[in-house]
Amino acid sequence: MTRVLIVDDHDSYRATARRLLESEGFEVVGESPDGETAVADAERLHPAVVLLDVQLPDIDGFEVARRLAALDDPPVVVLCSSREAVDYGSKVKAAAVSGFISKAELSGARLAKVVASDF
Amino acid sequence: MACGGLPSCEETAAPATICAMTLLRFPPRLRTWLSGVAADRRRWAEVLVAVAVLVTLGHALLALTRADNDLTDVERLRQLASMPALLAGLLLLYIRPTSRIGWLLALFSLLSFIPQLHSSRIPLIYTLSQGYNFAIPVLLYLLLAHPHGRLPDLASRLVVRVTAIVAVVFDVGNALFTDPAQLGCTDCQPGLNLALIEHRLDVQQWLVDWVGRLGLSMGVLAAILVFVHFFRGTRPARRALLPILPYSFVLMVGSVVQIVVLSIFDIERLNKVVNRIGTVQEVALLLLPIGIAVGVLRNSKGRQVRVSDLVLALSDVPSADRLQAAVARALGDPSVQVGVWRPEVALYVGADGMPLDPPVRGSGLDATYLARENGPLAVVIHDEALLDDPGTLASVTAAVRLAVENDRLQEELLEQLREVEASRLRIVEAAYAERRRLERDLHDGAQQRLVSTALALRMARVGVTDPAVEEALDSAAEELAAAIGELRDLARGMYPAVLSDEGLSAALQSLADRCPVPTRLRVAPDRRLSAAVEAAAYFVVAEALTNVAKYAEAASAQVSVEVDGGELVLTVSDDGRGGAHVSTGGGLAGLRDRLAAFDGTLELTSPHGNGTTMIARLPAPPAERSVRPVGGASALEVGA
Numbered sequence: 001m002t003r004v005l006i007v008d009d010h011d012s013y014r015a016t017a018r019r020l021l022e023s024e025g026f027e028v029v030g031e032s033p034d035g036e037t038a039v040a041d042a043e044r045l046h047p048a049v050v051l052l053d054v055q056l057p058d059i060d061g062f063e064v065a066r067r068l069a070a071l072d073d074p075p076v077v078v079l080c081s082s083r084e085a086v087d088y089g090s091k092v093k094a095a096a097v098s099g100f101i102s103k104a105e106l107s108g109a110r111l112a113k114v115v116a117s118d119f
Numbered sequence: 120m121a122c123g124g125l126p127s128c129e130e131t132a133a134p135a136t137i138c139a140m141t142l143l144r145f146p147p148r149l150r151t152w153l154s155g156v157a158a159d160r161r162r163w164a165e166v167l168v169a170v171a172v173l174v175t176l177g178h179a180l181l182a183l184t185r186a187d188n189d190l191t192d193v194e195r196l197r198q199l200a201s202m203p204a205l206l207a208g209l210l211l212l213y214i215r216p217t218s219r220i221g222w223l224l225a226l227f228s229l230l231s232f233i234p235q236l237h238s239s240r241i242p243l244i245y246t247l248s249q250g251y252n253f254a255i256p257v258l259l260y261l262l263l264a265h266p267h268g269r270l271p272d273l274a275s276r277l278v279v280r281v282t283a284i285v286a287v288v289f290d291v292g293n294a295l296f297t298d299p300a301q302l303g304c305t306d307c308q309p310g311l312n313l314a315l316i317e318h319r320l321d322v323q324q325w326l327v328d329w330v331g332r333l334g335l336s337m338g339v340l341a342a343i344l345v346f347v348h349f350f351r352g353t354r355p356a357r358r359a360l361l362p363i364l365p366y367s368f369v370l371m372v373g374s375v376v377q378i379v380v381l382s383i384f385d386i387e388r389l390n391k392v393v394n395r396i397g398t399v400q401e402v403a404l405l406l407l408p409i410g411i412a413v414g415v416l417r418n419s420k421g422r423q424v425r426v427s428d429l430v431l432a433l434s435d436v437p438s439a440d441r442l443q444a445a446v447a448r449a450l451g452d453p454s455v456q457v458g459v460w461r462p463e464v465a466l467y468v469g470a471d472g473m474p475l476d477p478p479v480r481g482s483g484l485d486a487t488y489l490a491r492e493n494g495p496l497a498v499v500i501h502d503e504a505l506l507d508d509p510g511t512l513a514s515v516t517a518a519v520r521l522a523v524e525n526d527r528l529q530e531e532l533l534e535q536l537r538e539v540e541a542s543r544l545r546i547v548e549a550a551y552a553e554r555r556r557l558e559r560d561l562h563d564g565a566q567q568r569l570v571s572t573a574l575a576l577r578m579a580r581v582g583v584t585d586p587a588v589e590e591a592l593d594s595a596a597e598e599l600a601a602a603i604g605e606l607r608d609l610a611r612g613m614y615p616a617v618l619s620d621e622g623l624s625a626a627l628q629s630l631a632d633r634c635p636v637p638t639r640l641r642v643a644p645d646r647r648l649s650a651a652v653e654a655a656a657y658f659v660v661a662e663a664l665t666n667v668a669k670y671a672e673a674a675s676a677q678v679s680v681e682v683d684g685g686e687l688v689l690t691v692s693d694d695g696r697g698g699a700h701v702s703t704g705g706g707l708a709g710l711r712d713r714l715a716a717f718d719g720t721l722e723l724t725s726p727h728g729n730g731t732t733m734i735a736r737l738p739a740p741p742a743e744r745s746v747r748p749v750g751g752a753s754a755l756e757v758g759a
Contacts, residue, residue, distance in 0.1 A: 016571050
């Protein structure tokens, strides 16, 4: 099973996403409410995939992605937002991430597809 | 004047003639007409001048056709005395119909004609001709009121009043107690002097000794006062007084000599002396009206020129020191200080920027204060001698009032304009801040909930086997997805997140990417600008591209952003059908208004069939180091 870390500052969204992904066969190893915690959790839990919200209360998703990429065992990072990728200009393209999923369109299949495209 | 304490005579300054009219019993209708004439100075002057013209011309004709051998030199000269006065008076009244001096001269001309009737042997005319000295108070009035036509001080008023009383007492007294036949007049029939009561030498002597001497003293005093006016006067007053100094001098010396002669010798001797020095006096008197007219014209001309110079100098709102210099020039008083009222410090501030102290009593300075309804305006501190010349002072202070008030109004207007501009900028900035806040609220609130709901629906769908429920859930998910999409577009249109997060060029790139018309973007600025300017610039391009997509029927569009000397230049052009224009209430007009709030401009070139180019310029100060969220909504920065 693919080990996933969910990073989002909205509790309800984290809970829904966890249930959704678990129902589609992912193993959610942790949930982080902000950027700093996310980096620490990733270092500790070694997830294969990090589902990363762009807008976080402390550092933004792009910065978190940069730090995750610098880890010894960098996870696959998938950005996630209620906005669209185009709303972030060139940042999504430039970021060290495998892909972008609009929050409303999140599903296990979608996530798996984005992750697969990275390998 | 001696007219039974009638106040109206004082106020209208209409001397002996009006008084005489009042004292005599005219029929009511005539009195009404005459009082109408008296009230209307202009009509009064016209009547007076008409009478004087007739009388003088008649007299001149008489004098020329008559061989009058018993006339002395003085009397011959005196026959002419009324002519120059009349001419000078006419001249002044022609130039300035309201000139008091003008009609005083005409009156003088008329009164100085009275003695000419002396040779008449008709009792009534002879009797009236004894008003020998009636012209003298008017003469002194002319001297002392020169050049403004008003007696400037108490001393002058006293001299003229006493002289008027003296003239009446002297002439009436002589008329009552002198029989011409007994005074050596051989062809004077008895009863010629209708006023005669009794021939009394002692009364005549008393009149000459006391009343005559008093009158002569008044002449000396008047002459001295003229010199006092001259030496105390301002420069313009001196210029005007100069032409009457010669006569004043002759009057002074002549009167002193007569007093001395009268004191040492007797009236016989006096008459001989009068015949000698009288010639000089009469010649000087003939020239006096010319001097008066010249003085009045000189004064008014100089004043008009200087005041008009001042008005010209003040026409372009001058600096404080230039204002003061111009006023000093106009008043001919280098000590002039002009203070402008500064409400913020509640002080009059001088040209040097220092508070101006009001002049102390006895310092020789006086202050003329200018005010308007809502408070003080300015003060002009000047030599108190200028109060003698109220005309010039009034004109000059009126000019100062105009200049200062103009300056004040301009300042107030600019201040209001600055306030309005600042408030307009604040309103536009607040509008952008509000858009940004709404976008965040939507994003953090409704959007998140809808997204969570969409996920929940999707999960619910997983375990469902009933096709009807499945269909209902799919349809709900579809609707929800559409709602989320619409909400996202709405939020983006309000204030794109990329603009606040990444700045103008990223936001414009995202805009260009989403534009249905293929759009090429060229962005030069390499720095973040203030949030409000970035927002203004973004919405200008957004509105322009919306127009391109909606109306231009263009195949492609171009957006370029350049910084040109501290100015952000946004150019949006397309290859569409052109013909765009800024219409009131339209999107472009709104853009222009918002740009104007930032001191920006909008330029539109849109020839028919030849594409549209819109160039917007707005001053672009770089963002401050700590980028303040638009409108200071810092609390809204948190959260995502």
